[in-house]
Amino acid sequence: MAFIEKNLPYILAGISVGGQYALIAIGYTMVYGILRLINFAHGDLFMAAGFMMVYLSATLPLYIAIPLVIILTVILGFLIERVAYKPLRKAPRMSVMISAIGVSYFIQNSAWYITSGLAKQYPTIPVISNSINVWGSTTTVVTVITPILTIILVAALVALIRYTKIGMAMRAVSRDFETSQLMGIRINTVISYTFVIGSFLAAVGSLLYFTNYTTVTPTAGSMPGLKAFVAAVFGGIGSIPGAVLGAFIIGICENIIKGLGWTTFYDAFTFALLIIILIAKPSGLFGEKSTDKV
Amino acid sequence: MKKALAVSLILSLLIMVFAGCSTPGGKSDNVIKIGVYEPASGDNGAGGKQETLGIEFANKVVDTIELDGKTYKIELEIVDNESSNDKGPSAAATLVSKKVSVVIGSYGSSVSIAASDVFKQAGIPVIGASCTNPQVTLGNTHYFRICYLDPFQGTVLANFAVDKFGAKKAYILTKLGDDYSVGLGNYFKEAFTKLGGSVVEESFAEGNSDFIAYLTTAVNNDVDVIFAPTSTEAASLIISQAISQGIDIPLLAGDTWDSSVILDAAKGSQQEIFVSTFFDEGDDSALGSKFVTDFKAWLNANPDKLNNNGGNDIVAAVSALGYDAYMTALEAIKAAGSPDPKKINEALWNVKYTGVTGDIAFDENGDAIRNVAFIKQANTADATWKFEAIQSVK
Numbered sequence: 001m002a003f004i005e006k007n008l009p010y011i012l013a014g015i016s017v018g019g020q021y022a023l024i025a026i027g028y029t030m031v032y033g034i035l036r037l038i039n040f041a042h043g044d045l046f047m048a049a050g051f052m053m054v055y056l057s058a059t060l061p062l063y064i065a066i067p068l069v070i071i072l073t074v075i076l077g078f079l080i081e082r083v084a085y086k087p088l089r090k091a092p093r094m095s096v097m098i099s100a101i102g103v104s105y106f107i108q109n110s111a112w113y114i115t116s117g118l119a120k121q122y123p124t125i126p127v128i129s130n131s132i133n134v135w136g137s138t139t140t141v142v143t144v145i146t147p148i149l150t151i152i153l154v155a156a157l158v159a160l161i162r163y164t165k166i167g168m169a170m171r172a173v174s175r176d177f178e179t180s181q182l183m184g185i186r187i188n189t190v191i192s193y194t195f196v197i198g199s200f201l202a203a204v205g206s207l208l209y210f211t212n213y214t215t216v217t218p219t220a221g222s223m224p225g226l227k228a229f230v231a232a233v234f235g236g237i238g239s240i241p242g243a244v245l246g247a248f249i250i251g252i253c254e255n256i257i258k259g260l261g262w263t264t265f266y267d268a269f270t271f272a273l274l275i276i277i278l279i280a281k282p283s284g285l286f287g288e289k290s291t292d293k294v
Numbered sequence: 295m296k297k298a299l300a301v302s303l304i305l306s307l308l309i310m311v312f313a314g315c316s317t318p319g320g321k322s323d324n325v326i327k328i329g330v331y332e333p334a335s336g337d338n339g340a341g342g343k344q345e346t347l348g349i350e351f352a353n354k355v356v357d358t359i360e361l362d363g364k365t366y367k368i369e370l371e372i373v374d375n376e377s378s379n380d381k382g383p384s385a386a387a388t389l390v391s392k393k394v395s396v397v398i399g400s401y402g403s404s405v406s407i408a409a410s411d412v413f414k415q416a417g418i419p420v421i422g423a424s425c426t427n428p429q430v431t432l433g434n435t436h437y438f439r440i441c442y443l444d445p446f447q448g449t450v451l452a453n454f455a456v457d458k459f460g461a462k463k464a465y466i467l468t469k470l471g472d473d474y475s476v477g478l479g480n481y482f483k484e485a486f487t488k489l490g491g492s493v494v495e496e497s498f499a500e501g502n503s504d505f506i507a508y509l510t511t512a513v514n515n516d517v518d519v520i521f522a523p524t525s526t527e528a529a530s531l532i533i534s535q536a537i538s539q540g541i542d543i544p545l546l547a548g549d550t551w552d553s554s555v556i557l558d559a560a561k562g563s564q565q566e567i568f569v570s571t572f573f574d575e576g577d578d579s580a581l582g583s584k585f586v587t588d589f590k591a592w593l594n595a596n597p598d599k600l601n602n603n604g605g606n607d608i609v610a611a612v613s614a615l616g617y618d619a620y621m622t623a624l625e626a627i628k629a630a631g632s633p634d635p636k637k638i639n640e641a642l643w644n645v646k647y648t649g650v651t652g653d654i655a656f657d658e659n660g661d662a663i664r665n666v667a668f669i670k671q672a673n674t675a676d677a678t679w680k681f682e683a684i685q686s687v688k
Contacts (some may be wrong), residue, residue: 006514009539013506116602118339119527121558131538138540139506213503214534214559215527223501258507263496264470 008137010259011252012144016212018251019146023205024228025235025243026157027198032176033238034194035048036093040100041080043200043225044107049073049206051121052218053109057123068124070203077199078192086188111218119217122210129211149208149247153201154244161240166193174238230274236287245285297311305654326359326366326622326633327367329389331372331399331409331420336377336526340555341612342401343602345423349398350591350599359624361631368624375400379408386412394418395633396626398619401612402525403427403444403474410437419626419639423619424549424572424612427477431660435483435493438642438660439647440619441572441669444474448481448550450667450685451521451570455546456489457685458568461518465543466495467508467532469524478523478548498528505535513541523548530559537563544568552611554604557677567672573614573651574668576681585614585650608678611651611668618649 024046031039052072056065084103088096128142160168169190172180179189209224210216228243231250235242250270257266277285330349333342349370349536359366371392375382382400397413397420400406406425413420414436422430422439426447431437451633455461464486468479476497494515496508509532512520520543522532527535529551536545537560544566554572560567575586590607593600600607622645627633629641647654654662669682 006510009510010507013504017504111318112335116335116343118335118343118604119530119555121530121555125371127540131540138538140538143375148534211537212535213531215530217502217527219501220503223503255504259511261496261511263498263508 003193004135007259008135009139010255012091012134012137012139014145014252014255015248016143016208016251017255018248020205020209020212021224021228021231021251022093022150022244022247023153023201024224025231025247026154026240027202028229028235029232029235029240029243030170030194030198032132032232034170034191035085035096037085037096037100039198040097040225041084041103041107042198042202043221043228044104044111045073045077045221046202046206046209046218046225047111047221048076048107049203050210050220053106053207053210054122054216062123062125063120066121066207069207070200073203073206074196077195077202081195083287085127086191096190101117106175108218108222115218119215122214124214125207125211125256128208140212143209146208149204150244154240156278157197157201160197166190170194175269185212186192206257230270234274234277234284239284239286242284296520308445315555324364324366326368326627327371327392327394327401328353328368329371329392329394329397329399329418331373331375331382331386331389331397331406332401333405333527334347334374337527338377338402338405338550340526340604341424341550341553341610342375344553344604344610345384345399345612345616346526347593347599347602348423348589348613348618349620350619351589351613352617354592355588356624359413359627361628361633366633372388375409377402377405379404382408383412383605388419389413390416392615393633396421396623396638398423398616398623400425403430403477404472405436405605406430407473410434413437415681416633416635417639419642421619421623421642423615426549427473428475429477435660436486436639438656438662440651440654440662441549441615442664443661444478445481446664446687447570447667447679448478448483449485449687450669451546451548452489452491453484453487453687454568454570454669454683454685456491456520459518459544460685462491463484463517465492465515465517465520466490466493467505467520467522467524468495468497468526470497470499472525473621475523475525476550479521482521482523502528503531505532506539508532509539509541512543513539517543519544519546521546523550526550528554528635529553530555533559533567534563537565540567540615540642549611552679554606554608554610554677557608557672557679558604560672561673563674565672565674567674569672569683570667571611572668573609573611574670574681575609575679577650581648582650585609585617589613589617609673614650618647618651618654621649622647622654 027042051070084099131139169185173190231246232243235246254266257269332346373385373388375385382405403425424441426444466479469475522666540641547569549571553568593607624640625645625647626642630637666684666686669685670679673680
């Protein structure tokens, strides 16, 4: 029992971090599935949501601020796609990628400018910021809520993709861009929906993440963004369950490594794990077999 | 159509760039420039801004100097080294090209070391206000500093841990690749083991924001104190996670934690936080209290300065050090009798000055001779600092 009591905090932290990575990873994996684009700006969108919350909650009550942050993040994600990616739809894939890197730096530098580079304290959200006792170890409510909420959201998303018309359109577009266009699918609408869903999840993820790690900085999005991207590749980029599973594995492994005392190596370990998986299974855990379309 | 759009976008970008340039003011021979090499962004942005505030305030108090019956106006040239070892040298080069006579800075030992050679080659003396790592001044003749050093600070804190808590076991958490953090951690460890204690050491990498695993390890090892000499950014994460995990082990840290950022993070909790620092706001000496009152009035009169101080008028120790560094620079210019950097450098060795943080005189390394440190505790009820003790080394 004492063993569990001592080591439970590592596992709890791992599950919670994993859930937050998962919510970001879905955004990467969905956009990749449809556009074959790695949306580098996604991590920065996550950071922007954090700053919006800091500034909005200073003037507005939380029950207005939280929905507003989610709506604004969704609008920002939508605008990024419309301004930076849509005009390049016919351009080579590499050009869109460069555009994504540009947007990422633009958001980061804007945040430097607005905040003058100083860290901001994230507001305390009642109930989920409270401490609770889980089998003898103290933690925050958000740690417990995160994995549950993540699984509910993912289940809803999978249902949406499987059973709704727009979901069917998404699947079609991800299979074959041109053919689905010929079949009368408005691909721009489908792509916008993808970005809206991805941004919504990033906003929820940022809410959960910053409640636990209460300091928001202009670069706060880059590390979680990178880890989430790794998780998406790990699980097989393009696959939603894969991204979620990958995120949980990475989150938990990271914390176990820290718990074992190898605190210097946890990042190296994460990436070594990625390399090993990719050598054994090049398309990731749940990745589709790459069939080159001629 | 597309080309026209691209051209007009490029033009508007260019206009934006040039709009940023302001026309330089009238040139005058009777100006001495003092360079301010401080971070205004990045990990140490908050502290760097507070140190710069102290320098700006000092410049407001005394902005002219008499040399040979001629009055010189003193102007500050402020650059941002972005708390980054690879951006620091180019910021330093900017100061060199602006022909400054003497430089003050930087907050953060790593960036100070990074830019040291640039100033050395240009023959410009530098006065460090709060960089505490010994390497800054060691083995060179152009870098001076007015604060105490990390070996001293680490020993003071180890003594304090033993005196106050009877600590037998300490957990040390440092940041990889940060000279200040790793250095101070080592000096604390040396002193603490010499006093009969044992330590558990761990470190974290740049960009890490999850400290729960580290804190859990500390708890599992039954330590009496946690020593975490880190930047304020990591500090606020460590503190808030310690609070949420219900960790009732006192947190100890060095001078960087003497910042309102820490107070904000700890507000309303039961967490015990102690820091060593250079200056106490409750200083009741004539010099100290006058500085505190005037500085507060100046902050409150300038909203953007108040914002740079973190939105409140709590006087950070680094502001006091920035003020003293500026005044020390003036003393050196006076002693040199010229705005020539080489003469100022020679004059600095013999400068003696009584500042708000105490008496300043330099030893053979160019370090200020100091023998006590202030220990403050965070008062979590109303987010202020509470004076704890003046600690010396046994």
